[in-house]
Amino acid sequence: MTKDKREIARRPDKAPMATAWDYAPAPEARDIVKVEERYGLFIGGTFVEPASGERYTTIDPAREEPLAEVAQAGKADVDRAVRAARDAFANGWSNLRPSERAKYLFRIARLLQERSREFAVLESLNGGKPIRESRDVDIPLAAAHFFYYAGWADKLEYAFPNRKPRPVGVAGQIIPWNFPLLMLAWKIAPALAAGNTVVLKPAETTPLSALLFCDVLRQAELPPGVVNIVTGDGRTGAELVSHQGVDKIAFTGSTEVGKAIQRTLAGTGKRLTLELGGKAANIIFDDAPLDQAVEGIVNGIYFNQGHVCCAGSRLLVQESIYETVIAKLKRRMATLRVGDPLDKNTDVGAINSKQQLEKISALVQSGIDEGAQIYQPPCKLPERGYWFVPTVFTNVAQSYRIAQEEIFGPVLSVLTFRTPDEAIEKANNTPYGLSAGVWTEKGSRILAMAKGLRAGVVWANTYNRFDPASPFGGYKESGFGREGGRHGLEPYVVLEDA
């Protein structure tokens, strides 16, 4: 770098802080999606009334308005779904020619692409995420996932040298509320490709895209019972986990619940994969391209309201550039538009639920109480709905709860370091190990950092990238097993001697 360039890079941002800019509203049309008044459980290829008789209301978290009544599946309902999955497994799906299985998955991928806007609007309505994100990230990736695994269905023997892969059986899958349809795709696509059948439980607060997905399955003419969707809260999940007829559990969610599931399954011989929490370090070295890095910091923590298990929630900045980075970050934060998820301008949408908002608020309060310094940009929030202003904490000690616990909200904790070794030590100083970010122009340092970081995904000079071909999953208490790529097939096959 020349001296001039260096000076430019070090130049503190003198531009004035932006105050809340006004934008003309650019709302996405809501009427593309038709939400039913009430939904049953999708079992054996059709919607059935819950035997439990219980229902609950799912809402739009941005408006606190009810969207639909959905079923709270009980023990008998879960049992019915597992039996339907078992029947479908035994009577057709597992013996179907793999090339035919592939074609069903290709169909699903195509249908998702065709109906992508409908899904995007519904995802934003029910989950609170910005339409720009559900439109450009969640739904295209979900379709891509089905397309990717469709191609594996008749090529499994090439994935496992010297072994004969056969399906595990009935997979019970429990997914979170942060990427409802995408997580559904991550779970269902590899399971079906490998010849399994599925009982999937969407998250309590975001069931609607999974229920709309049932209509895609109808259009794809997927045989009844191959995919069953049971809605409900944690009680439904617990019934699914402990059901004798389930051969494999795949769970994405909190580390606490993951551990409870692992305990429940102890000694049962059931297969298990867990994709749990994270507290990722996003590490910025003094030679990093700072403006790009600041975009990466913002994308790392404020993407999807910070409701991301791999969010870059701990920012590690090299001491020499600390002031510059914080100034640039604050300036950038002031331009973030928080508000209506269906507005195409929105960067940060609604917090997914009241419960989550309370959890974020409590942890943020703990940060203030423990002595960290809080910064929030000026921000106009809608009057109704669940919102949290993008927040950054400086003066954070490693022991603070905001530096240790997963907040799962738009809250960033900033720490500093001097040497690469110190950065690695601080980054690894957590029970989690899901992801990490590294920003530096030096290639050899990137590779050395990537080796030293105990995390399943390392983003170098980028952050929060996902792809069906790219394996995703954690080290340590962030779980085990991978989703995506060739490695994502492994949880869904039993490997017999060839």
Place this chain on the structure above:
Amino acid sequence: MSERLPVQKTYKLYIGGAFPRSESGRTYVAEGANAARASRKDLRDAVRIARQAGGAWWGMTAYNRGQVLYRIAEMMEKRQSELAALCTGPDEVAAAIDRVVWYAGWADKLAQVIGSANPVAGPYFNFTVPEPTGVIGILAPEPPLLGLVSRLSPVIVGGNTAVVIASEAHPLVAIELAECLATADVPPGVVNILTGLRGELSPVLASHMDVSALDLAGADGDSAELEKLGAENVKRIVHGRADAQSPYDIAAFLELKTVWHPTGM
């Protein structure tokens, strides 16, 4: 009294490359000898040392790690008769030596077979590499030598370190093997072998927060309880087979790391 009185061997533990007695001073009678009866403290020491040894072991080149494993086989070959006297016999020893050699050759091939370059839909270079899980707790199954070697070899060839609880009934061959390890350039602490009472040691191993994974190959009847204890830090649970020999047995103790970087001029 013209015949010479033989010098008998004291069988001790193998921790951090040394052969200490149990800190508790306890022994138990096994196979006619006084085997060390490791305490919970011995086990915790072994885990701490195994964790410390991990960095250097994984930091070695794969070629080097492969040679160390091969060297173990060399040492075992020269001690065949001693080993055979303490297990089911020469056939078991031969199988155990061949198993170590087989795994030695995997060290510098794993990443190619288990890792991948991933064609993502965007301007990124993306690859996945296997890395060691960490400290692996092994309950060695019978037969006492082949079972131990079959479970230990895949663990260490991938760069992990191990804390092994030897067969309770037949512990002596494990310590005989430890002498092979100690002279095979296996860095101290990479393999730690404890003898003692399973019921006493297994729960401590399973619940230890710095043990990353468990191979319950040798668990008898208590594996549900041990798995439950292991959940506290999301341990990877493996039920290895004493006769298994495959890269999948290595992969069970590996994590997969995926690295992204943008491409562009």
